[in-house]
Amino acid sequence: MWLAKHMKDATQEKLLKYFECICILLRTFCILFVNHCSQENRCMHWFFFSSIILCKFVCICKKRDSRAGTNNSLTSKLERSTVQLCNDLQEEKQEKGEHSVGNLIDKQNVSKSMLPIGRTDNRLVENISEKCRPSNIAQLYNTLECQEWVDAKETLEDITDFREEDILRFICACVLASYQCCMEIYDAKIAELLRKPTLAISNTLVGRQTAGNKLLENMADSIGYQLRQNCHDINSDVIVGMMSEKMTFEFKAFIQRHLVQKFMNQCTKVTWQMVIQHPPMWLSVEDQEFDDEKHKLWWSCDNTAACRIDFFVWPTLYDYKNGNLLIKGCVYTS
Structure with a gap:
C-alpha cells in the first residue's frame, strides 16, 4: 500500500x-x-x-x-x-x-579414510601404540623357541626313549597345529558365529565344520582390532584340545606330558596373536631347498652339504604371507 x-x-x-x-x-x-x-x-x-x-x-x-x-x-x-x-x-x-x-563428499572420503584398511607391510607400518603387533609377536616367537621349546624337548628326551628326530618333528607339529587352530577360530568360527549368534549360547561351535565360512574383508580388521585389545583373554585349553585332535597317531603319546601341555598352551597364546593381525602373520614350512637367508641349520647337520630339507625343526615366520621375513626357520637337511 x-x-x-x-x-x-x-x-x-x-x-x-x-x-x-x-x-x-x-x-x-x-x-x-x-x-x-x-x-x-x-x-x-x-x-x-x-x-x-x-x-x-x-x-x-x-x-x-x-x-x-x-x-x-x-x-x-x-x-x-x-x-x-x-x-x-x-x-x-x-x-x-x-x-x-x-x-x-569430503566428509564421506574422510570417514572412509578413517576405516581400518589392510596393511600391505605389517612390519614397516605397524601401529606402535598397540602391544599386540608383529614386531612384539616376533620377539615372543623367538622366546618360545629359546625357552619353552628347549624345556619341552629336554623333558621328552629325559622321560622317553623317542628318537631326537621324532621329538623335533612333534614340537614343530605343535606350533603348526596351534597356528591352524587359531586361524580356524578367527576366520571360520567367528564368521559362523556372526552368521548364527545363538551358537554362542548353545556352545556347539567347537568341533563344527565351518571351513566354508570366511570373514568379510571390510570386517576383518575391525574385528581383529578388538581382539588385539584383549589378546590375552583367549582360552588356550580349548585350542590345545583342538590341537590334540589334529595330531597324527604317532604323536599322541607325547601330548600327555606336563611340560608338553605347558608348551602347547604357550604356543596358542603366541599363534593367536599372529592370526588376529590384519593381514595375519604367516608360519611357513613349505620350502624344500635350503636357503641361508631364510633358514638356519640344525646343529648336527653339515653346512657344506646342506641342500635338500628333510623337515622343519622350527617354522619360518613372516609378517604376512609372502611378506617380510621376521624369524628364520630351523631346518634339518641331508
Missing part, C-alpha cells in the same frame, strides 16, 4: 530510483538468506515474497504506463530486471547446493 501510494504520482526518474533501491535490497537479502539460511523453506518463502513485491511493482508501472501511454521502456526494464533477479537467486541456490554436496 505504501508502495502504491508513493508511486501513483511519481515521475519516471523517481520510479527508476525506487526500483534500483528495491532491487539492491532484494538481491542483498536473497544472497544472505541463501548463504546463511539452514532451512530451505525459509529461502523459498523469501523468494516468493520478493517476487510478489516485484510483480506488484511491475503492475503499478504497467497501469501508470497504460494511462499515460508512455514509459513502455520502463516496464520492459522492470520485467527484465525481475527475471534477472530470479536467475541470480537460482544461481546462488545452485552454488550453495553444490558446495553442500562437495562438503558431504
